[in-house]
Amino acid sequence: MKKEPLNKSLLSHVPEDFFEQFKTMGELNNFIDTLFKQGVECMLKSELSDHLGYDKYSKDGNNSGNNRNGTSLKTIKTSNGELQIEIPRDRNGSYEPIVVPKHQRVLDKIESVVISLYARGMSTRDIEQQIKDIYGVALSATSISNITEQVLVDVEQWQKRPLDTSYPIIWMDGIRIKTRNNGKISNKSVYLIVGLNTNGSREVLSMWINETESASFWMHVLNDLKARGVEDILIACSDNLKGLNQAIKAIFPDAVAQLCIVHQIRNTIRYVNAREKSTFLADAKKIYDAIDIESAQIAFNKLEDNWGKKYPYAIKSWAANWEGLTAFIAYPMEIRKIIYTTNIIENLNRNIRKYTKTKTMFPDDEAVKKAVYLAIQYASYKWQRKVEKWPMIANQLSIIYPDRFKPNNVSL
Secondary structure, eight states: OOOOOHHHHHHHTSOTTGGGGOOSHHHHHHHHHHHHHHHHHHHHHHHHHHHHTSOTTOGGGTTSSOOEEEEEEEEEEETTEEEEEEEEEETTSOOOOSSSOTTOOBOHHHHHHHHHHHHTTOOHHHHHHHHHHHHOOOOOHHHHHHHHHHHHHHHHHHHHSOOOSEEEEEEEEEEEEEEEETTEEEEEEEEEEEEEOTTSOEEEEEEEEESSOOHHHHHHHHHHHHHTTOOEEEEEEEOOOTTHHHHHHHHSTTOEEEEOHHHHHHHHHTTSOGGGHHHHHHHHHHHHTOSSHHHHHHHHHHHHHHHTTTOHHHHHHHHHTHHHHHGGGGSOHHHHHHHSOOHHHHHHHHHHHHHHTTOSOBSSHHHHHHHHHHHHHHHHGGGOSOOTTHHHHHHHHHHHSTTTOOOSSOOO
């Protein structure tokens, strides 16, 4: 016989006229608070019995070496306000409550709300007011800070978690966030890597914080990936930071380094007269729309003929970075579309900025870590689906890299 869910089973035994005794919502809430208090205290007593190894008044407690030792009062904050709970104690002081842990005065629902509001960039003062308005609970700034401090434990575990041995594609980028350290204001660089795993799903591999964005620190970042289990990367997509391609090759020598075409276009047109930008861009577009590398070279030669004398620096940057800019042309169109630009990670950056824009400055690196990590978690919810046309992309990668790419959950 199928057992009914507990809540329905309980309600079926409540007389229909039971709730008629409550004339106002205040009376009903008081009853619910009393019921909640009794339920929590009953759970705590059961916990203590498990800890001691015998029930209250049981003879098994005689000469057991530990026994009950009264209760202590503790005020906890719930979604309905504040409640006083009696916490049972043992004589040896070895009992650690699980339902209402020591030093914790806010129950999970409010904690979740605080963390959610913090992730959305709200200040401690705004969160304090919001919780008071919604729940009628006065949380101090210290309490809110203590709640969000728990996030750092999650951050540390997330930053050290083992990674997959292989990632077909990674996207690398950094964002700048203002912090105050020792009274000085500085722009810190938050390094981010998004990886496409062999299931076709995207995930943020980690974040790192440094004073500036540099190729040498990117080498440290890539070394960290290797230390956490990454053995191979097929394609690494990034902007045109000087020395970054060399850093990628130093750690993952077999990886193809693809420079972001969008970054290249942005950097190039800065040197082009506003009235001629559209014409220049039309010529440049023929390079990255080319069907093969030979056609791309012809398009570049035409760009150089048309604009080389007038805008030599713009043309020079294309020539200097030609290999990295055109690596994507060797791949089928489905793969090209996701590697010729770092849009995937730039979308992540926009989401992070959306959650951090209300904070003009962070007090320290730990505050940055908390905010960025929470923003990443919220942004990552959108990545539950696989990348578009993943089965086709997986088949193509299997043909191009038969010894290096082993897809999961794809019928080849």
